[in-house]
Amino acid sequence: MNVTINGEARDVPAGATVADAVLSLTNATSGIAVAVNDEVIRRSAWEATELTEQDKIEVLTAVQGG
Amino acid sequence: MDELVIAGEKFSSRLIMGTGGAPSLEVLDQALVASGTELTTVAMRRLDPGAPGSVLDVLRRRDIKVLPNTAGCYTAGEAVLTARLAREALGTPWVKLEVIADERTLLPDPIETFDAAERLVADGFVVLPYIGDDPALARRLEQAGCAAVMPLGAPIGSGLGIRNPHNIELIVEAASVPVILDAGIGTASDAALAMELGCDAVLLATAVTRAQRPEVMASAMRGAVEAGRLARLAGRIPKRRYAEASSPMSK
Numbered sequence: 001m002n003v004t005i006n007g008e009a010r011d012v013p014a015g016a017t018v019a020d021a022v023l024s025l026t027n028a029t030s031g032i033a034v035a036v037n038d039e040v041i042r043r044s045a046w047e048a049t050e051l052t053e054q055d056k057i058e059v060l061t062a063v064q065g066g
Numbered sequence: 067m068d069e070l071v072i073a074g075e076k077f078s079s080r081l082i083m084g085t086g087g088a089p090s091l092e093v094l095d096q097a098l099v100a101s102g103t104e105l106t107t108v109a110m111r112r113l114d115p116g117a118p119g120s121v122l123d124v125l126r127r128r129d130i131k132v133l134p135n136t137a138g139c140y141t142a143g144e145a146v147l148t149a150r151l152a153r154e155a156l157g158t159p160w161v162k163l164e165v166i167a168d169e170r171t172l173l174p175d176p177i178e179t180f181d182a183a184e185r186l187v188a189d190g191f192v193v194l195p196y197i198g199d200d201p202a203l204a205r206r207l208e209q210a211g212c213a214a215v216m217p218l219g220a221p222i223g224s225g226l227g228i229r230n231p232h233n234i235e236l237i238v239e240a241a242s243v244p245v246i247l248d249a250g251i252g253t254a255s256d257a258a259l260a261m262e263l264g265c266d267a268v269l270l271a272t273a274v275t276r277a278q279r280p281e282v283m284a285s286a287m288r289g290a291v292e293a294g295r296l297a298r299l300a301g302r303i304p305k306r307r308y309a310e311a312s313s314p315m316s317k
Contacts, residue, residue: 006112025115031122032113033155040150058112060151064094064121065109066084066135066162066271 003055012051019046021057032061068295070267072244073160073192073213075131077104080261081291082133082246084271085121087223088280095124097274100284107133107162107269110152122156133194135162140175142182149186161186162216162269163195172222176203180210187211196248199233201240208243215241216269219260220250223272227256231263238264254283254290261294262302 001012005021012020018034018041026032034041035058041049051057070077083103088094098106108121125132134152139145142165149161163182167175174196180203186193187210194214195207204215217237220226227250228234238245247260248269257268268291277283 025113031120031155033110033151033153035147035151038147040147040154042154058151060110060155061113061120062108062122062132062134062152062156063111063117064085064088064091065111065137066086066107066133066164066269 001051001053003051003053003057005057006059016051017047018049018051018057021051022046022059025059032059034059068299070244072194077267079104079288079291080267080295081257081288082106082267082269083274083284084135084269085124085275086137086271087275089275091119091121091124093280094121094275095128097280097284098124098128098130100281100288101274102288103130105131105133107135107271108156109135109137110148110155111138131160132156132158133160133162134158135196136164136182137166139165139182140167140178141165142178142185145178145182146185146189149182149191150189153191159190160192160213161194163193174198174218176200179203180207183207183212184210194246199230199237201233201236204237204245205240208241212243214244214246214266216246216248218249219247219256222249223276224250225252225273226250227252228259228263231259234260234263234265251287254286257287257290258294258297261291262297264298267291 070080079102082105083101084107136145136148145165165175165178166172192213196216199217219228244266246267247265251270251273260268274283
């Protein structure tokens, strides 16, 4: 299944979840937020939210700025 | 005690620091401590698995409240999504709303900013919008429920100081929410002037983080904000065209 994680094309197994997408980048869970197709996915829903073909996943954190 | 109050939250420091531009987290840490700041902005970006350390660790260690911004957004829609992501990631409904019009000037887009502010207020955010030095827009944003207004002194990172002190005074006169001078500060006298004009606080980053000695400049800014605030509270003498003797003239 083809998805995009932070702008990079990825091939993930069917049934992969938002939690799996986050885990592919980091083991951390705090200080991170996820949007799938421009909708915020609450942390409590990461495990239960399955990815679908062509999903655009953004995994963000705070950096120096402003 | 002369506290800054934003949305019911009290701060004893009137200097809000940004974290952008510091050469390292160590330098940033030293500058933050020297500034005495209690509220500090961060930006939201794609997670970089190779990034060494996190600005959040620094803020947590120093017990500084985090103020996420929406820097890099060009539309209200982008800013609203970024604010929601920041709320989820950082657990705060506070947001420095920043919607820029173009990359060259980084000037705020008033139409998109107002649109985003209305949507974020309706969604329960504590909204601190970055705006031009426009008294009418400042008033409209306050009416829309913003917790503060943050007019610029000059474009971001320019260090040009306060280009239109008169407009900043007009914004201060009309506002009943805190006015935070944001962007354009170059050196300590700019920060002092902002406070003398009646601003409730100053937000700056580049002037400290890109100074040759950030920690020393952070101390200078701290002193300038305190001095400017005291001068404002003290009430300055009126300006006169001619001298007024301070010693008795008669012998």
